[in-house]
Amino acid sequence: MYYLEKACDIQIAAQAVGAALVAPPHEVCEHIAPKTICTRMLCSNRWTAMLRLPGRIAPGLTGLRPS
Numbered sequence: 001m002y003y004l005e006k007a008c009d010i011q012i013a014a015q016a017v018g019a020a021l022v023a024p025p026h027e028v029c030e031h032i033a034p035k036t037i038c039t040r041m042l043c044s045n046r047w048t049a050m051l052r053l054p055g056r057i058a059p060g061l062t063g064l065r066p067s
Helices: 002-016 026-036 040-057
Strands: none
Touching: none
């Protein structure tokens, strides 16, 4: 969630400038994607941990348990 929020913040700041956004070429994205996308198991483990965090911060929270 942290990285998603940071990516959104960066995109909003870039769009606020008013200039056209420049996307990298498709070939660059294809080359970089396998190096940056985490494996399904790693992402799943991180998400499960993120769902447990609010219950640790405020033990009264419920409904945030992984299924």
